[in-house]
Amino acid sequence: MTTQTTPETTETVERTLVLVKPDGVRRGLSGEVLRRIEAKGYTLTAVELVRATPELLEKHYAEHVGKPFYEPLVEFMMSGPTLAVVAEGQRVVEGFRSLAGATDGTAAAPGTIRGDLARSWSTKVMQNIVHGSDSVESAAREIALWFPSL
Numbered sequence: 001m002t003t004q005t006t007p008e009t010t011e012t013v014e015r016t017l018v019l020v021k022p023d024g025v026r027r028g029l030s031g032e033v034l035r036r037i038e039a040k041g042y043t044l045t046a047v048e049l050v051r052a053t054p055e056l057l058e059k060h061y062a063e064h065v066g067k068p069f070y071e072p073l074v075e076f077m078m079s080g081p082t083l084a085v086v087a088e089g090q091r092v093v094e095g096f097r098s099l100a101g102a103t104d105g106t107a108a109a110p111g112t113i114r115g116d117l118a119r120s121w122s123t124k125v126m127q128n129i130v131h132g133s134d135s136v137e138s139a140a141r142e143i144a145l146w147f148p149s150l
Helices: 023-025 030-041 054-060 068-079 091-100 113-117 135-148
Strands: 002-005 011-020 043-050 084-089 130-132
Touching: 002 030, 011 030, 011 043, 011 091, 023 030, 023 068, 023 084, 030 043, 030 091, 030 113, 054 068, 054 135, 084 091, 091 113, 091 130
Parallel strands: none
Antiparallel strands: 002 011, 011 084, 011 130, 043 084
């Protein structure tokens, strides 16, 4: 997190990790997700199409290792490329999570990424288009995993 000072204010600029998951990439929704991030006024700092490895996913989803949905989740995340994005801006962690909407696409409000684009049906793993960091601390950890050079 960095602080930028202007004559009027001191703003804390955060970074967050956004993943357009394999279902979103497969359906050609990466551009729409990026458009919404930029339309909200956030800056794209890094964007890379990645094929996630089991090792990367184990670190990313460390808190879920051993849970019943972990293996299907890893299988899903390895089913195709993921667009990894670092976005930055004032309160971007909270702002992107609001843009993304509720985890369940059926329950997500219209106007959100998941509410407009996610298909929720009975699957082993919810395929809900995007991931967004849930805190500034998580964002720092996740960005270091997906973008070690930053």
